[in-house]
Amino acid sequence: MRSQAGSASAVHSAVMDSAPGSAEARLRSGCLGSPPLPPAAPRRRRPPGSPGPPGVYMAPRPPARSAGSASGCGLTSASGSSALTTLRRPLGALPLPALALTSVRSDGGGAMKEALVLQSRVAAHPEARCWFLAWSPGGALLASCGGDRAVRIWGREGSGWVCRAVLADGHQRTVRRVAWSPCGSYLASASFDATTCIWKRCEDGFECVTTLEGHENEVKSVAWAPSGSLLATCSRDKSVWVWEVDEEEEYECVSVLNSHTQDVKHVVWHPNQELLASASYDDTVKLYHEEEDDWVCCATLEGHESTVWSVAFDSSGERLASCSDDKTVRIWQCYKPGNEEGVACSGTDPTWKCVCNLSGYHSRTIYDVSWCRLTGALATACGDDAIRVFEESSSSSPQQQQPTFSLTAHVPRAHSQDVNCVAWNPKEPGLLASCSDDGEIAFWKYQQPERQPLDGDEAVGLGVADHHPPALLAFLPEDKERTRSVGDGAHLTQQAASPHPAAPEAPPGSRHAPGGRGER
Amino acid sequence: MKCENCTKKECSKKQKNDDAQSTSVDVLSSNDDFEEKNEFFTLANAKILLSDCLACDNCMTSDEGARVFQQNQKEFFRILSLNKKCDTSKHKVLAVSLCPQSLPYFAAKFSLSVNDAAKRLCGFLKSLGVHYVFDTTIAADFSILESQKEFVQRYQRRNQEEHALPMFASACPGWIRYAERVLTNLVTPHICTAKSPQQIMGSLVKGYFARQQNLSPEKIFHVVVAPCYDKKLEALREDFYTALYNSQEVDCVLTSGEIVQIMEQKSVSMKDVTEVAVDSLFGEIKEGDVVRHDGKRSDGYLEHIFKHAAKELFGMDVKEITYKALKNKDFQEVTLEKDGETVLRFAAAYGFRNIQNMVLKLKKGKFLYHFVEVLACPGGCLNGKGQTQTEDGKPDKALLSQMEDVYAAIPVRLPEANAYVQEMYQDWLEGMDSRKVQETLHTKYSAVNQTASNLDIKW
Numbered sequence: 021m022r023s024q025a026g027s028a029s030a031v032h033s034a035v036m037d038s039a040p041g042s043a044e045a046r047l048r049s050g051c052l053g054s055p056p057l058p059p060a061a062p063r064r065r066r067p068p069g070s071p072g073p074p075g076v077y078m079a080p081r082p083p084a085r086s087a088g089s090a091s092g093c094g095l096t097s098a099s100g101s102s103a104l105t106t107l108r109r110p111l112g113a114l115p116l117p118a119l120a121l122t123s124v125r126s127d128g129g130g131a132m133k134e135a136l137v138l139q140s141r142v143a144a145h146p147e148a149r150c151w152f153l154a155w156s157p158g159g160a161l162l163a164s165c166g167g168d169r170a171v172r173i174w175g176r177e178g179s180g181w182v183c184r185a186v187l188a189d190g191h192q193r194t195v196r197r198v199a200w201s202p203c204g205s206y207l208a209s210a211s212f213d214a215t216t217c218i219w220k221r222c223e224d225g226f227e228c229v230t231t232l233e234g235h236e237n238e239v240k241s242v243a244w245a246p247s248g249s250l251l252a253t254c255s256r257d258k259s260v261w262v263w264e265v266d267e268e269e270e271y272e273c274v275s276v277l278n279s280h281t282q283d284v285k286h287v288v289w290h291p292n293q294e295l296l297a298s299a300s301y302d303d304t305v306k307l308y309h310e311e312e313d314d315w316v317c318c319a320t321l322e323g324h325e326s327t328v329w330s331v332a333f334d335s336s337g338e339r340l341a342s343c344s345d346d347k348t349v350r351i352w353q354c355y356k357p358g359n360e361e362g363v364a365c366s367g368t369d370p371t372w373k374c375v376c377n378l379s380g381y382h383s384r385t386i387y388d389v390s391w392c393r394l395t396g397a398l399a400t401a402c403g404d405d406a407i408r409v410f411e412e413s414s415s416s417s418p419q420q421q422q423p424t425f426s427l428t429a430h431v432p433r434a435h436s437q438d439v440n441c442v443a444w445n446p447k448e449p450g451l452l453a454s455c456s457d458d459g460e461i462a463f464w465k466y467q468q469p470e471r472q473p474l475d476g477d478e479a480v481g482l483g484v485a486d487h488h489p490p491a492l493l494a495f496l497p498e499d500k501e502r503t504r505s506v507g508d509g510a511h512l513t514q515q516a517a518s519p520h521p522a523a524p525e526a527p528p529g530s531r532h533a534p535g536g537r538g539e540r
Numbered sequence: 541m542k543c544e545n546c547t548k549k550e551c552s553k554k555q556k557n558d559d560a561q562s563t564s565v566d567v568l569s570s571n572d573d574f575e576e577k578n579e580f581f582t583l584a585n586a587k588i589l590l591s592d593c594l595a596c597d598n599c600m601t602s603d604e605g606a607r608v609f610q611q612n613q614k615e616f617f618r619i620l621s622l623n624k625k626c627d628t629s630k631h632k633v634l635a636v637s638l639c640p641q642s643l644p645y646f647a648a649k650f651s652l653s654v655n656d657a658a659k660r661l662c663g664f665l666k667s668l669g670v671h672y673v674f675d676t677t678i679a680a681d682f683s684i685l686e687s688q689k690e691f692v693q694r695y696q697r698r699n700q701e702e703h704a705l706p707m708f709a710s711a712c713p714g715w716i717r718y719a720e721r722v723l724t725n726l727v728t729p730h731i732c733t734a735k736s737p738q739q740i741m742g743s744l745v746k747g748y749f750a751r752q753q754n755l756s757p758e759k760i761f762h763v764v765v766a767p768c769y770d771k772k773l774e775a776l777r778e779d780f781y782t783a784l785y786n787s788q789e790v791d792c793v794l795t796s797g798e799i800v801q802i803m804e805q806k807s808v809s810m811k812d813v814t815e816v817a818v819d820s821l822f823g824e825i826k827e828g829d830v831v832r833h834d835g836k837r838s839d840g841y842l843e844h845i846f847k848h849a850a851k852e853l854f855g856m857d858v859k860e861i862t863y864k865a866l867k868n869k870d871f872q873e874v875t876l877e878k879d880g881e882t883v884l885r886f887a888a889a890y891g892f893r894n895i896q897n898m899v900l901k902l903k904k905g906k907f908l909y910h911f912v913e914v915l916a917c918p919g920g921c922l923n924g925k926g927q928t929q930t931e932d933g934k935p936d937k938a939l940l941s942q943m944e945d946v947y948a949a950i951p952v953r954l955p956e957a958n959a960y961v962q963e964m965y966q967d968w969l970e971g972m973d974s975r976k977v978q979e980t981l982h983t984k985y986s987a988v989n990q991t992a993s994n995l996d997i998k999w
Contacts, residue, residue, distance in 0.1 A: 233903075234896045236722075259595075272867065273896040278595055313868040314918070 135429035136409055136452070139463040140180045144172060150455035152197045152441045157204045159447030164461055165195035171209050171219070173226070174461070181463060185225045190217040197241045197286075202248045210242040216253050218271070232263060232271055241286045245294055250274070252296050254284035260298050260308065262315050275315035279306050286330045290337045291393070297340060299328035305342050305352075307372070318369045321352055323377075332391040332398075340372065341398055343386035349400060349410075351376040351423060376423050381408060384438075390452075392444035397466060398425065399452055401439035406432045407454055409466055428469055435460060588769050589925040591714035591916035592892035599721050600773065608772040611792045613802055619761050620669045632761040635672040635749070636665050637741045638818075640680065640832055640839070641767045641921040641947070642796040645928075648942035649800065650810040654830050654950055659815035661799070664808060672749075672819045675827050676764070679741035680839050681955035683711065686734035686981050687841055688848040691911060695853060703729035706902075707911045709841045711736040713774035714916030715895065716985065723899060724987035733982045737839060738764055738774055742789025743980050748968050749821045758787035766793050767924030770916060777983075795926025822960060831953040834861075836944065837920025842874065842888050842913040844955065849911075850876050854883060863888075870894050870918045873909075886911045891918030922947060 144150050145166030154163045161184070162174040171187035191211035199208045207219040207226060214235045219226040236257035243252050251263040251271070260277040282301035289296055296308040296315075305321040305328055326345035333340050340352040353375040355363035365371045384403035391398050398410040409429035435456030445451035450466040588609060594600055600608070622630045638661065647657040662673040687709070694704040710716060710732045719727045735743075741764065746757040764771065775790040803810070817826035833840030834847075843861055850856040856878065863872040871894045876884035887909045889898050895914060901907050917923050919935070922943045928935045955961060970976045 233900070257595075272900070273893045274867070276592060276893045276896065278592060 135467055135469045136407065136431050137465050137467070138431075139465050141460055141462045142174070142181055142183075143459060144174070144183075144455065144461040145170070145459045148459055149194075149457045150440065150459050150461060151194065153443045153453050153455050153461065154198045154200055154207075155443055155445050155453070156200050157202055157446060159445045159451075162443075162453055162461070163198045163200065163207055164455060165198045165209055166459065167194045169193060169195060169211075171195055171198055171207070181461070187219055187226050187228075190219070190228050191215065193238075196239065199242045199244050201244045202246055206244075208242045208244065208251060210239040210253060212238040214239060214255070216242050216251075218269075220269075229269055230271055234261065234273060234276075235259070240284060243287045243289050243296075245289045245296075246292055247294065250289075250294060252287040252289065252298075254287045254298055256283045258282060258284060258300075260284055260287060260296070260306075262296065262308075277308055277315055277317060279308075279317040279320075280304070285327065288331050288333065291333055291335060292337055295337075297331045297333070299331045299342060301327045303328060303344075305331055305340070319372050321372050321374070323350055323374045324348070327385075329386065330388045332389050334391045334396065335393040339375075341389050341391055343389040343400055345385040347382045347384065347386060348377055348379040349382075349386060349389055349398070350374050350378070351425070376425060378410065378425055381410075381427055382406075387438065388441045390442045390444050392449070393446060394444070394449040395468070397428070397444070397468070399442040399444060399454075399466075401442040401454060403438045404432075405435050405437060405439060405456070406430060407434040407439055407442060407452075407464070409452075411468060429466060431464075434462060434464075588772075589929055590773075591768065591770050591925065593714035593718035593895070593916040594770060594773065595892075599717050604773065604776060607776055608769070611772045611775065611794070613794065613798055613805075615792050616763060616794060616802075623669055631759075633672070633753075633755060633759055634670045634761050634763065635674065635745050636670050636763045636765060637674045637676045637679075637738075637745065639738075639764065639766045639771075639921075640675070640677055640830075641924065642765050642927070643830060644922060644943040644946040644950075645767065645796045645939075646800075646810070647946045648939055652810065654946055656815065657810070658818050658827075658830055660810050660813040662818045663813045663816040664803065664810070666816055667813070668802075670763075673816075674741070674745070674821065675818055675830070676737050676741045677831060677833070678821065678958065678961065679744055680737040680833060681958050681961045682740050682744075682981055683734050683737045684833060684839070684841060684844045684955045685961070686977075687732050688845050690732055690734060691845050691849055692852050695849065695910065705911075706730055706907055706909050707732050709911075709913045709915075710734060710983075710985075711839055711841065712770070712915045712917075712921075713738075714768075714770035715914045717770070717773060718895070718916070720985055721988050726902060727899070728985045728987045731985050733984065735981055735983050736774065738766070738771055738790060738793075739777070739983065740981060742775075744821055746787060746789050747980065748964065752821070752823065760787075761791050762789065764790050764793045765796060765799055766926060767796055767921050768917065768926045769795060769924075771795075795924070797926050797929070820960075830950055832947065832950040833955070834952050836948065837890075837922050838888070838913060838915055839921070842886055842911070845911055846874060846876070846884065846886050849884060854878055867897070868894070871897070885909045886913075888913045888915075890915040890920055892916065894918075 144164050145168045148167030150164055150166045152165050155161070156163070160175060162181070163171055164174065165171045169188065169191050171190065172183050173185040173187070174181045175184040176182075187207075187209070190209060191213050193212040195209050195211045197210040199210075200206070201208070205221050206229075207221070209217045209219065211217070214233070214237055216232040216239055217228050218230045218232065220229045232251075232253065235253065235255040236259075238256045239253050240256060241254050245251065249265055251265065252260060253263070254260045258278060258280050260280070261273055262275040262277070263271050264274045265271050280298065280300040280302050284298050284300045286299040287296060288298075294310060298306050298308070300306070303322070303324045303326055305324075306317050307319040307321070308315050309318050310316075311318075321340075321342070324342065324344040324346050328342050328344045331340055331342045338354045340354075341349055342352065343349045351374070352372045354370050354372055355361060355365060356370045357365040357368060359365070363371055363373060382400065382402045382404065386400050386402050388401035389398060390400075396412060400408045400410070402408065407430075408427060410425040411428045413424045413426045434454060435458050437457035439454055439456050442452060442454045445453070450468075452464040452466055453461060454464065455461045588605075590600075619632055619634065623632065623634070638658070643654050643658055643661075646652070646661055647654040650657065652660065658675070665673050691707055694701075694707050697704045708715075708719075708727065708731045713736065716731065716736075719731060742762060745762050746760055749755075750757050750760055764775070766772075772793040775788060775793050820827050834843035835841075846861060847858045850858045854876065856876065858876070861874055863874055865872050870888075870890040872888045874886045874888075875882050885908050887898075889895055889912050895916075898907075898912060898914070915921065917925065919928075919940060922928075923935055923940050927943075928940050930936050965972050965977070968976075969980060
């Protein structure tokens with residue numbers, strides 16, 4: 021999402037006005053076989069004459085605007101280098117001008133930018149969107165797929181990444197998702213042409229060994245189970261299919277699940293069990309497992325207020341993160357029957373409850389969430405072109421029942437358009453890949469920032485400064501949790517839902533202030 | 541002023557009363573209407589639960605959806621109440637045909653023997669105003685006989701004709717619709733052209749029976765009680781409609797569950813209903829004890845065709861059929877061995893996932909079977925969504941198990957052994973291989989071309 025060069029008021033209103041209409045149009049297209057859309061004005065344009073350099077893009081700062089409405093939306097606005105440098109002055113030199121408040125908030129503070137550093141960028145799918153990325157299980161290769169109907173395999177060369185193979189001619193339409201088999205010898209690609217191709221790795225590349233057909237329309241996702249013998253696909257036809265592959269590379273449909281009432285966006289397997297999760301336009305996440313000789317839906321996770329775009333299990337599989345068009349990320353915890361916390365379960369099936377709701381951090385739809393199996397860091401890909409990383413705070417309650425996550429990195433202009441996918445490398449801690457509608461893949465290095473005293477810059481950056489005169493900030497205690505919870509309407513509140521069934525689930529965090537209404 | 545029983549504006553009865561009386565009569569009649577309306581609203585609020593084969597928009601147009609939905613208790617009562625009114629031109633002869641898989645449902649649900657269940661159901665329906673209650677086993681007899689014959693013919697042509705084998709059963713409307721609309725030319729030439737029992741029953745009631753009773757087909761309102769909702773869609777088939785008489789061969793399909801709803805609505809318990817013998821198509825003769833065809837969960841095509849083919853093609857008499865369950869319990873295989881060689885391979889594939897696998901194999905050219913009995917519902921027709929679905933949308937496994945036991949206990953009668961069937965072949969159909977047989981008992985399947993959706997969907 022971009023602001024156009026121009027007056028501040030134009031910036032903010034342009035961003036606000038263009039956002040709902042076009043995002044909505046984008047969301048609606050295809051999901052419901054929608055009526056014709058009004059011609060969408062191009063939502064993004066680089067200010068003329070400025071090629072985006074690698075790294076965070078910073079346009080010339082617009083003139084100052086009052087903190088009021090602009091701050092409310094927390095949207096990325098053109099951030100000014102001058103504002104940043106202003107804030108880097110030692111504390112004693114403050115007070116900070118009002119304009120700095122606005123712009124720095126959207127930047128998220130310098131420390132957070134340094135936590136996630138760009139290593140390189142590749143124009144992966146020219147003239148098309150790059151939809152998804154998947155690291156090979158060994159971590160050495162990255163598969164990408166896009167609107168150009170091809171799958172590309174990238175490998176490291178020196179400090180950069182080069183294209184090692186192009187898998188074209190597999191599909192007639194956009195390839196939406198790719199997935200590696202756990203052994204790394206096979207790659208599945210799911211396409212809008214309603215088929216899923218299975219590619220096998222051979223000496224000189226990849227060859228398509230079989231095509232899975234059966235879905236009525238666009239296949240949105242494909243995922244391989246940890247055992248390697250099961251595969252799941254999901255589609256706009258609202259169904260989730262489970263396939264089994266035998267030793268002779270024969271694929272057979274094991275089950276067709278019609279639990280969702282709308283387009284299913286994503287499927288993901290539990291890291292070590294044969295438990296499948298799916299995310300849908302019907303605002304729910306569903307879990308499935310095998311019972312007798314068929315697959316059944318064993319749990320439905322409700323709570324999101326809009327399309328759930330993606331889900332990710334943590335390394336233990338005890339927790340699930342889901343991200344949604346409602347701009348929140350929710351963390352769900354698994355409670356097995358006979359659990360200590362006293363959460364009721366039906367029969368032998370575990371219950372899943374929402375234990376954390378990260379709201380107020382994202383200003384637009386969150387398209388993807390990735391949970392690092394090595395470090396536990398949670399990365400999100402957002403429609404506001406930004407990438408954010410969260411870590412669980414060690415100061416969460418000892419029983420871990422009400423985890424809190426803190427934002428440890430935020431790159432506001434990670435790409436020049438919507439970020440569609442983020443993927444942590446499975447072997448190299450801190451290596452993150454992301455891709456975007458702009459067709460590019462970016463590689464990042466994440467360094468968990470050390471805990472530093474909360475100085476004025478960060479406090480302002482975190483948006484809690486509304487209600488405190490800047491000068492006082494220096495004297496606030498180090499405890500980040502407390503500063504964060506101060507001031508409501510502060511956009512970075514976290515709502516932790518009580519896991520106990522008696523207590524109602526917490527209302528979905530503070531909504532954005534007047535400026536940014538949720539869109540569907 | 542209208543007579544309360546009348547649909548006509550002026551009624552000869554009415555004119556005899558004075559105005560004062562008519563006002564009070566009108567008040568009463570409007571109450572009646574109100575009660576009836578309430579009844580309609582509660583009954584007709586049910587959802588339609590189609591099989592997975594018909595799950596997507598490709599398979600049913602909204603117009604068809606509306607017509608399927610229209611086949612409900614409300615429609616049934618409308619016809620019944622028209623019969624009570626004075627306007628004889630709107631009166632119809634009501635005939636209800638019961639599917640063989642519906643009777644075990646009533647038997648299991650009300651803990652009755654299947655014969656008692658049949659008779660009480662007949663008694664109940666007649667108490668509502670139905671004139672004839674039939675059993676569709678005879679229609680299934682015809683369907684099986686024709687299918688058997690066709691299989692043998694296809695087997696004999698298998699080397700000359702590419703599409704002769706495999707042959708797929710044609711009794712399940714969900715499967716047929718999916719095959720026509722989605723699978724199209726890959727599958728349609730392989731579907732057995734014999735009509736399904738429901739379709740044949742339609743011909744029997746509105747053709748044979750109507751003629752016997754000197755009735756015009758459109759004077760009969762033919763209701764079928766079926767285990768599933770897909771049958772409602774089948775009733776709309778075009779070759780099921782006689783333009784000459786402006787009449788569908790089956791006017792309304794009600795599921796077993798919908799009949800039970802009517803009973804509950806009227807606070808009638810099966811225990812209290814008087815038993816009335818089920819009618820047959822042959823004048824005053826009543827049906828005897830309930831019989832069924834071979835097989836466990838369907839009309840028995842696999843079993844009967846297998847036995848017939850074994851006899852006709854290989855001279856072998858098969859007494860017992862052994863099933864081998866593959867992948868899951870809804871995919872079973874039956875083979876015939878002769879001199880150490882497998883000469884016939886049949887399969888039963890129930891449920892959407894097994895249909896998918898079958899189609900995948902067909903596409904790859906790795907299809908081993910000569911005949912497949914295909915059904916849209918896992919568990920077969922007894923598990924149809926019109927019977928076993930409970931409130932929360934899950935099938936009632938306990939009830940299904942009881943139904944299977946009831947069904948298994950019913951004595952088997954071979955279609956060849958039904959003397960009436962043989963008679964009808966001679967009299968009504970003019971011979972076993974006549975043109976009339978082809979017209980009345982066979983149908984065609986068309987691969988309907990879908991409009992390619994050209995939306996370049998971004999998501």
